[in-house]
Amino acid sequence: MQRSFRFTLFAALLGACGAPSSGDPSDEGSASQANEGLEAERTATEIGTAPPMATLESGFEAANLVVLEDLKGQDFGGLHNVYFLSEQVISGGEPHDQAALQQLADWGVKTVLSVDGKVPDQAAAADLGIRYVHVPIQYRGITTEEVNHIVKSFRELEGPFYVHCFHGKHRGPAAAALGRLVVDGISREQALAEMRQWCGTSGKYEGLYRTVAQAHLPSAEETAVMNWDFPAAHPMEGIRYAMVGMTRSFDYLKALAARDWQPDPEHPDIDALNEAQKLEDVFRQTMALEELAEEDEDFRAWMMESWEWSQKLSLALKNDDGEQAQASLKEIKALCSSCHAGYRNH
C-alpha cells in the first residue's frame, strides 16, 4: 500500500511538472530522432558526466535558467522537507526516528547518503535492509574528494537513494543534485533550478551552487578505481563536532520558544532547561578546545559571547523568566549567524 502510494505520488509529480527524466534508456532513442543536437547532449549526460558550466562564476546565478513548476517539500512524521526529485533520488531532512527509517524502507529506498556531520544510526537502518553512507560536507562547498565519494556512491550503490543533511535545505539538496546529474543524467541547469526553486537552498551558500555548476563528475571508470569503501560513519572532531550537537539543542529551543516554553505534547521528553544546559555545555567544551587558540580574535570573542548568552538562557529558564529566555535565545541566534557569515559559509 505504501509502495503504490509512492508511485501515485511520483506519477502526480511527473504529471504536474513533466520534469524529471525517468532514466529509462528507451526514452533516449526517441529523443535522438527528434533532435540531433539534443541527442549529442543526452549521450554526454546519459552516463552522468555533464561538463562543468564554464561561463558562470556562481551557480546561483544560473539557478533560474530553467523555470520549474512549484513543488513543495512534504513532511512524513519524522521526515521533513521531503522532495521526490526522481524515482531514484529523494532529498530530505534527517530521519528522526525508527518510523522515519521504516518509511524510507516502505518507499523502497536502498541507500541513504548523509552529508550531515552527525554519525548516522546505521544499525537501525541495516535492520530494514537500508545501507547508510556518511560523507559529511560543509556549507562552503563540496571538496573534490567529497564529490568523488558522493559520485562513487551514486554510481556503485543500489538506488533508490535518500539524501539528507540535518534540515534538508542546503547541503542535502546539493548532494542530491549531484545524484540527479549522475544517476538521472539531467543538465546542470535543471539540477541548479531544483536546488533553488524546489528545495529552497539559500543563495548564502554560493559554494554549494558552484559545486553543482562546476564540479568535475568522475566517470564510472574513474570511480571504479577509487579506493574508498563507503563508510557508514565518518566522525567529526573539534569545533565541527561541537556544532553538530549544538544545532540539535538549538532547534529544540527555537521550537519551544515559539510555544512560550510550554512542553510540546508531541515531544513531552524534550525539556527547555535541559536543552539549554546541553547548549551551554557544548559552548563550554568548545571554549576549551586547543584548536580554538588558532582561530582569530573575533572568532573567539563570538564563541565566548555565545557561551555567556547560553548561561543566561539556562538561568532565565531556571527562574521561569520566559521573556529573558526569549531575549537570550535571540542573542545566541544572532551570534550563530554572524560567526557563520564570517567563517563558515564561504
Ligand code: HEC
Ligand atoms: C564563533 C563561531 C561560531 C558560532 C558562534 C557558531 N558556529 Fe556553527 N560553525 C562555525 C564554523 C567555523 C563551522 C564550520 C566548521 C567546519 O566545517 O570545519 C560551523 C559549522 C556549523 C554547522 C555544520 C556542522 C556540520 O554538519 O558539519 C552547523 C549545523 C552549525 N555550525 C550550527 C551552529 C549553531 C546552531 C550555532 C548557534 C547556537 C552555531 N553554529 C554557532 C562557527 C560558529
